[in-house]
Amino acid sequence: MLGMILPADVESEERFGEAPGGVLFPEEEKIIARAVEARRREFATVRVCARACLARLGYAQVPILPGVGGTPTWPAGVQGSMTHCAGYAAAAVGPMPPISAIGIDAEPDAPLPDGVLNLVATPAERDRLAVTQQEPGSPNWDRLLFSAKEAVYKAWFPLVGEWLDHQEAEILFDPLDRTFAVALSRDGLIVDGRPIRRLNGRWARQRGILVTAVVLGSA
Ligand SMILES: CC(C)(COP(=O)(O)OP(=O)(O)OC[C@H]1O[C@@H](n2cnc3c(N)ncnc32)[C@H](O)[C@@H]1OP(=O)(O)O)[C@@H](O)C(=O)NCCC(=O)NCCS
Known part of the structure; x- marks a missing residue:
């Protein structure tokens, strides 16, 4: 559904249902180490989604760490956004330029x-x-x-x-x-x-x- 409301130059990936989790980088593991299991799974699931978007844009698999104010740190050359709620997780990532900012x-x-x-x-x-x-x-x-x-x-x-x-x-x-x-x-x-x-x-x-x-x- 997310793909339907994004411009064609923005990649997106979504998961319906309970967050399945996924493999995290050690730097990401450190950040989420003390979180409850549900938070850990949503944190990992959106990052799996985000890395799928990055791969489609030709970017390597990298940790996506929370930066200032919680905003995700993206590799140079892209902008993106992540979201999760009960039953859904998604990420959207686009090349910068032309994209300046994404919020989902x-x-x-x-x-x-x-x-x-x-x-x-x-x-x-x-x-x-x-x-x-x-x-x-x-x-x-x-x-x-x-x-x-x-x-x-x-x-x-x-x-x-x-x-x-x-x-x-x-x-x-x-x-x-x-x-x-x-x-x-x-x-x-x-x-x-x-x-x-x-x-x-x-x-x-x-x-x-x-x-x-x-x-x-x-x-
Ligand atoms: C930061 C905030 C927007 C996150 O939204 P949420 O509905 O609670 O949670 P979501 O699951 O949709 O989004 C969480 C993701 O948002 C991203 N995020 C967090 N802070 C962010 C920020 N300052 N800027 C951009 N993205 C941010 C992160 O990727 C986070 O996922 P992660 O913790 O796994 O890395 C919200 O908690 C908040 O602080 N809102 C108050 C400010 C606001 O909305 N003002 C209204 C202006 S009109």
Whole structure:
């Protein structure tokens, strides 16, 4: 499903179901040594996915270590993003240039826990959700909103290196196109020398999983 919402020059790999795990490099083992088994498996599974993407782009198998703020460190010449949730793990990696940043996020297609929406949604987003959330057969828009913001953050942080608050990115979904527009209320994001305040993303839903993607710099 992830491949459907990414540009053709971005490689992706995904796993549905329980994270199977996989072989880690010793440097990665060290980082995850004290984690519980479920965290270890998801950490390993996304890295297997990421290395599959790297291989398709002609890159050697390398450790993918968490860097500043948790952002994954990619080999020179690529950008990427990883996500995992119960029942799903995925990675997306693309050549830089033209890709400047990638953010992907997966969430279960279930309502957000009580109280979370008020923290993450702007007043305008809450007003729109009050209408769309009622539509039968639609995704859980509150969760999709949360996911879109996480994807924005994962694209934003490696370029800017600063926190982005949920209230600083306003999401407007197009339910028919399965796209979303992002309006940032603060400066900081610069792509190819140009300050960026507006981004675009895409989303998909399959097998009880919602996935969102924001890619900067693709043709
Ligand atoms: C970092 C964060 C986005 C991760 O999202 P999540 O839904 O908790 O978890 P996911 O499984 O989808 O993603 C985890 C992966 O994100 C990546 N990641 C972590 N921190 C990151 C960062 N600062 N920048 C980019 N990617 C990051 C890592 O690859 C991580 O996997 P790993 O720990 O196995 O290496 C989230 O925990 C967070 O801090 N959110 C608050 C900030 C935010 O979203 N603001 C909204 C702005 S509009």
